Amino acid sequence: MLIDSISSSENIVAFTGAGVSTESGIPDFRSSEGIFQMDGEGFPPEVILSRTFFDQYPEKFFEFYKKFMVYRDVKPNRCHIALAKLEEAGKIRAVVTQNIDNLHTEAGSKNVVELHGNANKNYCMKCNKKYGAEYVLNSPSVPKCDSCNGTVRPDVVLYEEMLDEEKLYRAKWYIRDADMVIVIGTSLVVYPAAKLIKYFEGDKLVIINMTDTPFDSTAMLQIRQKAGYVMWKVAEALT
Known part of the structure; x- marks a missing residue:
């Protein structure tokens, strides 16, 4: 049923969470x-x-x-790679992710909305100079900017901080415009990100997650299996 539904859809959004990256060791x-x-x-x-x-x-x-x-030594797993293949095949239009690990991009996905930021990106809070993850990891304590001595912080959304408005707008637009949304590896309890699913107006909502979610009753299909196994089978069949 999942393969047939994806095959008959042309504007699919994948909404991913931490369960996508556990198979990579995160x-x-x-x-x-x-x-x-x-x-x-x-x-x-x-x-x-x-x-x-x-x-x-x-x-x-x-x-x-x-x-x-x-996590510097982790690699994309079968789910990340499968989503990139499906995007290349013209099925996946965008990946909206709650993850900060950059693995969707590393796998080859081009259109990724990182709602909570990216742990590989950091910036000086004083002069906005950009730094990679290694600079922070190699700092003995609190990383300081080598230009102005300001604190270098991760470009991620911390608790008590607002999500980026531009990313929220893009995510809402993709989900509202989609003819299918595949939720993968998220319990859909972290707000405000989780409420983005409410913007989906179609009837092809699929949830691939090992545990229950608040949106299960509205889903066309619920799959309680590992994301990598499921999505790899889909990619094998359709790409």
Whole structure:
């Protein structure tokens, strides 16, 4: 049914979350082995990853961030590659992702909306000079700009910060205009990103996730299997 539905669609949006990248070795957030279970030296991870904590305790923020949020040796898995192949074949119009790992782009997807930013990108808060991930990872403590000595921060959305309005607009437009939306590897509980699914006006909503989501009752199809296996089979059949 999934392959037939994709085959008959021409304007598909993939909406992806952490479950897409677990097969690459990146932990998700809410499972028993997820980010929210990591040791934050007495602070919950969702507190450490907030703007307030970043401003008040930058040393502790970067210690946690560099240890648990940036993965330099990971590679795209079968799901990332399959989505890129489907885009090349003219099926996937855009990937809207909650992930910050850059793996969709590394796999070859061209039209990616990174709602929560990109951990490979960093910038000086004072002069806006751009830096890659290695600069932050190789800094002994809080990374400082080599031009103005301002603090270099990740270009990601922290808790208490607003999503980028331009990215939100693009995501809404793609989803509203789609004839099919495939939700992959997300529990759809992180707002405001999750509510973007409400903008979909079609009847081809597919959810590929290992656990239940609040949108299951409105989905045409629910698949409780690993994203890499499912999407690779689709790409094999259609590309």
